Amino acid sequence: MNDERWVDARLRALQPANDWSPNANRAFARLRGRQRRRRSWMWATAMASVAGIVMIALPPEATCAVARVGCRRPATAVLLAPAVALPPQAPQPVVVAKSAERPVKAVGHALTYDVNYKESGSPKAPVVCEIYSDYECPMCGTFYRDVFPQFIAEYVKTGKVRVIHRDFPLTQHPFAKLAARYANAAGELGHYDEVVAQLFASQMEWTANGNVDASVAKVLPAETMRKVRALVESDPKLDATVQSDLSMVARDRIDQTPTIVFVSKGVRRKVAGIQSFDLLRSYLDEMLGK
């Protein structure tokens, strides 16, 4: 048999099955999906680059007041990529002071001491968001007021995302640490979420006069407020949770607020300065494989 016929006979084995037919519509949908992902990625990259350039151009102290990109730790000048992959590590538990001797019933919230009040959402959620924030940072305030409620409703309450608050009080903010103590004290008594919301909602007031106490008192019952004050004044464990978060700051090399570390499939990616729910949603949806 000559080579041509012999080779043709062999190559006929590669003929696809008669019932196989390429699905052009599905393939075209794939192309469109790829294009959409590319567009969102380019948009996020451009936004982050602009944010990074502004951060570098402005001195750290001025950043919080002027730029709409968050607060930067002083004496750092690292341009953050939009999503920086971090070394793989499991999400770290929040260290929360537990005080068995405290009267749980007195505040009407059972087992509040044993709950990690800084965490919300299903433990089985496929994505964990660790949010590093500073109560005195204006952009953290914007994030918590404008983005966070929708994020909680669409992703945390639906079991898709677990959220972990992490305190990152910056040294240029004189009242940030005190505000964190109030929030964590309220957390020990089961009122973390409302105090966090109140601190960000009334940020303009207490950052001007330093009266964190008055702002917090507006959302807590008088008896609870009395206990919160006692804890803020004397409980050393409140600092332990902040210290634990600060060790994560060093580990994740966080240098500005707000920064979110997204943990998915064992990979940690940090994204700084998210100020739009649409951007957050497209990033999360991508991660959740929508």
Place this chain on the structure above:
Amino acid sequence: MNAPGKAIETEAAEGFDFETFFHDHYERVARVIVRVVRDPSRAEEIAVDVFWKVWRNPEIALSDRAGGWLYRTAVRMGLDDLRKNARRIRHESRPPNRPQAETPEQVHAAAQERDRVRLVLASLDARHAELLLLRSDDLSYAEVAAALDLNPSSVGTFISRAQEAFRREYVKQYGEP
């Protein structure tokens, strides 16, 4: 809501209808690739990759040689994938998803033959493999010449050499069937 392809059309080069181009060529490109790779769904993924290149660089589709470029790229990407997976194929002997023969023995023999042909193609010189695959997809000499940028009058000679090389390699590896 956007009609299918609208988003793509809006970003592509002026006057270029990507969706029509895609539908005109997709099926044939996918069929070229499925000859080379064993998994039809993988073949379709590679076909999408081929069109992604066109989307990123629409000038390709606007040139006179768009068809040739498509088939050449399809065969090359298919062969690249085949070479990457050649070792795995060599050690696997699972039957195909959709048997073309009737008895289990025939199914097995057909699968074995397909794997042998693919492994021989993977070990051939890339140009020889491209020539054989395009020719076996019923492309005319002129089309093969356009796809591989060859002189049409020399295509017959090149194909003969490729066939000789294929037979020699097949017999060397597996003996006369």
